[in-house]
Amino acid sequence: MSAHYSPFEPPRRILMGPGPSGVSARVLLAMARPTVGHLDPDFLELMDEVAAQLREIFGTENRLTVPISGTGSAGMETAFVNLLEPGDCAIIGVNGVFGQRMKDVAERAGARVVAVEAAWGEPLDVRRLINAHKANPRARLLAVVHAETSTGVQQPLDELAGYLRGTGTLFLVDTVTSLGGVPVNVDAWGIDVAYSGTQKCLSVPPGLAPITLSERAVERVRSRSGKVQSWYLDLSMISAYWGSERVYHHTAPINALYGLHEGLCAILEEGLEARYERHRRWGGLLQRSLMERGLELLVEEPYRLPQLTSVRVPAGVDDKRFRRALLERYGIEIGGGLGPLAGKVWRIGLMGETCREQSVMLFLSALDELVEGRG
């Protein structure tokens, strides 16, 4: 006999954690449109539009710009397993969970990783990255996280990009938490590979990972000596489905792509500059308001991301109890710290749809009530 299962009624939440962020009704409803086939002529047009929308948001004309059929981490893995072959050297900046993850993924692809570390909450030292490259000039790629989701640090990219442009080393940037929240200009900055996730500043449910590759990155994939270790994430086959050949690879996640298309429509309607400005405004308001209350932000200006703020847990406040009360009494989700920051910081997201004045006001009111009562 089968147990009885009831339809799931999600609780009312305001998603102010490090992702997923809130999703608008128009995007949710887009996902509820009837499923069609992954080779349906109408669906193929939708795919072309999604690719064009992503190019606009990445600031690129890269032909190979597609959403990978997995979450942001699948985007990361796609980048590394396609570009690296066993024995390749990869220089990777590590100042948080996602830098660590890049190192792990690159090592699983057989690369020799040169890690350049910085304290969690601080940016990577660009001089040290450049020196690591001078010591390893034949490195296949140099990778950094643009917006480190575990700390809220924004990594400056321009000097690094300028330096790498004259070398044979590819510049790979994780833009999971930056894309759609702060400027990302792939072509202007000379980024060779960037990938992202849908559930951060794009405000689309998790499940897809946009990725873009420059011509020289594509050439690198083309000139591999062996097959990509992942069949599912093999860009040569994925691009044959997204390109004009339309060769079946795997069944695309149709309804998730409906949602992404609609979410990207909304972003382009708002305008990228207006969207960045909105993130700066309400992120700035949150950060000033926290400091006015005597709370300490983890990250120094000018490395603070507007869309993700790490603040130290105030003395005398129990981290877990506070976050549970915030969720249960006010329906507000924020994130705790990870790794060395576990129990020490809260991560407060104001991403995409969630980035509104009301979110800031509500969070501050709840904070005042709960901290007054010491959580």
Place this chain on the structure above:
Amino acid sequence: MSAHYSPFEPPRRILMGPGPSGVSARVLLAMARPTVGHLDPDFLELMDEVAAQLREIFGTENRLTVPISGTGSAGMETAFVNLLEPGDCAIIGVNGVFGQRMKDVAERAGARVVAVEAAWGEPLDVRRLINAHKANPRARLLAVVHAETSTGVQQPLDELAGYLRGTGTLFLVDTVTSLGGVPVNVDAWGIDVAYSGTQKCLSVPPGLAPITLSERAVERVRSRSGKVQSWYLDLSMISAYWGSERVYHHTAPINALYGLHEGLCAILEEGLEARYERHRRWGGLLQRSLMERGLELLVEEPYRLPQLTSVRVPAGVDDKRFRRALLERYGIEIGGGLGPLAGKVWRIGLMGETCREQSVMLFLSALDELVEGRG
């Protein structure tokens, strides 16, 4: 300046191809429910329910039963990269696209593959598989496709399962197109690893890949000498998120899981036996009706899948023109042939929601009209 993008209005389709299949309104609407966090206590309960539902449908008590965050092919890759290490021997039955794909995936994981082939449209010869095992008794696994989506062949499993039970070799079965349409009894048959996709007989949009591992398969993963080559598909980490530890791995595709939960609710409400009977009934009607019209089915009884019928394109009918007319005039999608069967067969799916008398009647009427007019 940004191009103008309009919301996507999918065309009206009856999905009678080899997948995706039709999706009910209740599943579509479930996916439109508000997104919550991937560590939200309510969402964690949903995950437990989904795992329990999948156990029922797989016919297993395997603790490690989870949906992988990718399409069916990601489920395939998960199975192979977790179980195989470089140098391992894998015996793989190949009688269609998905057997070929298993071979490719296993080789990318560094395995030495012993392929046992059969003609496309015929089942694998169990004697030859057993002989291949006798010649390679230390093979890590033996893998077959239960329902070959490229041909419509159902592979008998019982004799093979009985033989392998006494060996140290794991029995891996691709149930992408079988699960929910014909009986799959993982525990009773002694299957060690089975994976599926959501967009076939489960009638949920593509994007998730249920997988289940027996205790001895889990033990194999645990005793690996090296890390799994895929970070994203590493079951040791995925199971720590789905298990009681709830360790963050990647952000689960929240709304896709709402849809899967709702779809599995519907399946269990219908009852598995009733569902298999429904597939037998309407699949049988379609097949008899095609034969009555003088058309030739590719697969002999008793290897014919009720949910996916391959029929030879009648002499004098242009394959592509026929399928285009079927789609444009009647909104009916069917599949063409793949590989050696390209241009020679049509693949007609009656999976999950699509498996109704109306689908059969409509297809036959359209067929009669179009073939009368010679497509």
